[in-house]
Amino acid sequence: RRVRDRTARHRPARLGGDEFALLLPRLTGDQTAQLLEDVAAQLNAPGETLPPFAVGVAPVTDVTSLERVLALADAAMYEDKEHQRAQAGRDTRLGASVEEFTSRLEQLETPQEVLEEGLGMARDMLGFQGSSYLERQGDAFVLTHLDGEVPAPMRGALGQPFTGRRGLTAEVIEHSATRWSNDYPAEPHVLTPWLEAGLKSILLVPVRYGGRLMGVISLLHFGTWRVVTPQARRLTEALASRLGHTFEQQAALEHLRHTVQGGLLALGAALEERDLETAGHTARVVTLSEQLGARLGLGETALHALQQGASLHDIGKLAIPDAILLKPGPLDAQEWEVMQHHAARGHDIAHRLQGLLPATLDVIRHHHEHWDGSGYPDRLRGEEIPLAARIFAVCDVYDALTHPRPYKEAWPHERAVAEIRARRGTQFDPRVVDTFLTLIEAQRAAQAGPAPQVTGVPDQPLSGS
Incomplete structure (x- = not known):
């Protein structure tokens, strides 16, 4: 009401809510400022408790659109309101x-x-x-x-x-x-x-x-x-x-990921020495599992979990007595039962390590489960077995078959592939096996390169010396 009374001859108009527009023709900037100061003085008189009174002014020319003038005046009003709040400490x-x-x-x-x-x-x-x-x-x-x-x-x-x-x-x-x-x-x-x-x-x-x-x-x-x-x-x-x-979190996690992965690979290498596995087994299965997981469409987080799980897959063997773990011959029934506990024990040990993903623990616990339900420790069947564990199982067996152990010679690639194909649908997930075979053959073809061009081959075979 006081604003209206003081500016009545300039015909103020309500824009909406508690905002009003006032056109001041033929007033200079100084005259406009004086008018607004007078209005503010009346509103801020001693003993008065009124809402904040903020104003914004924009000049008008013959070519200025009304929409532009209102927007600029509105912006100036918000700046004035912000200034008043800052001074009064009432920015709640x-x-x-x-x-x-x-x-x-x-x-x-x-x-x-x-x-x-x-x-x-x-x-x-x-x-x-x-x-x-x-x-x-x-x-x-x-x-x-x-x-x-x-x-x-x-x-x-x-x-x-x-x-x-x-x-x-x-x-x-x-x-x-x-x-x-x-x-x-x-x-x-x-x-x-x-x-x-x-x-x-x-x-x-x-x-x-x-x-x-x-x-x-x-x-x-x-x-x-x-x-x-x-x-x-x-x-x-x-x-x-x-x-x-x-961005900062992402960089820190990436650094931690590399640091943790380096530590996990070192731990995996230490486990190799205790288990008398071929040197490099952990690094090889980590790489192969990651490649196979990518082919099967795993996302970044799932691939990272698979990588961690591959590094720690046999951590449970720390709880297996040397007499069983290092026995050169076949295990008897009682010893085999103890050995089968290593997957569950590994899960329990890894669960106490900070920073491991749930899918990492799945790989450690379930990489000895079989597609037909005959594996251990939980006798999961089919897709009950986590995908990361199904992926790792194929890579782990292939590497074990194609590298020497104290109790066996290394198998040739063709024999190992035939064995994995034979276990398709019983021990291994058929889809994982098919993708693995495609991957491994593509890698071998790339390593072999193009077939050499041979000329001058005699019609009769050469005899050996």
Whole structure:
């Protein structure tokens, strides 16, 4: 009411909620500022307890569209409101919004999830049309993600490096700081393709981890102006912080993975020595299992678990007495029963090791299960046996057959393959066997290379010496 009374002759109009628009023809900037100061003084009189009064001003010219003027005035009003909250220490509403948003982001664990889900969520919450991500690749920044209602001409930039030396994006890259524009066409340095696509408003936020700039998140609005509010900046900066954190987690996990895998291979090699297995057995079955798993379509996490399980598959033999483990001849029934416990004992030992995936434990426990249910320790049948264990079982037996042991000579490849094929559907998963045979023959063909061209062969066979 007080605003209306003080500005009645200028005909204020309600835009919606508690926002009003006021056209002030023929007033200078100083006169406009004085008018608004008078209104604010009345509202902030001693003894009054009223909601915050924030204002935003935008100049009007003959060629200025009303939509643009309202958007710029709206942006200025939000900046004023943010300033008042900061001074009064009453930013609780905004803080709660950021807290709620970051809480949702915490559920996203990989950079891919943050970009595909989190960035889209932020874009929709804040009312922008498009979103993008520039990813650091060496010394360049490449547009690797573009989503939302983005005009077709801009989509041609996907996969291309950013080459601009001036403008908002260049400033973000140079200073690693947030930049935005409520009126992109009015910026002193613009990207022509973006301008031609109708870009009107943009928010750019740096993504950092380890003290280094790793990328730039952008929220985009075309055709009409979209106010880049302080809340929009805070929410997007929270998103960028989460993305940087997932990059950091990913790097740490990759380092840990290499470190753990090196330790597991060393432990596997130590187990080889105790079991009198051929040197290199662990490294060979790890490699072969990983190759076979990839052929069968396992994802990155499943392949990593298979790799761990292959490294530790016989850790349970630590609990087997040397008299049984190192016996040169056949085991009797009682000794064989003890030996069969090594898979379950291995599972129990490995379960106490931190950082092992559940599928890793499956390989250790179940790599002696048989497709027909006659294996051990749990007599699982068919697809009850975890796939990783089925994959490893074939690789383990093939390597054992084709390399010497204290109780046998190494079998030739052809004999080992025939044995595995004979156990297809009884000991081994038929699909795994078929894929394994295709893999192993392809590897042997690649190692052999093209057949040599032989000339001058006599009609009669040569006799030996």
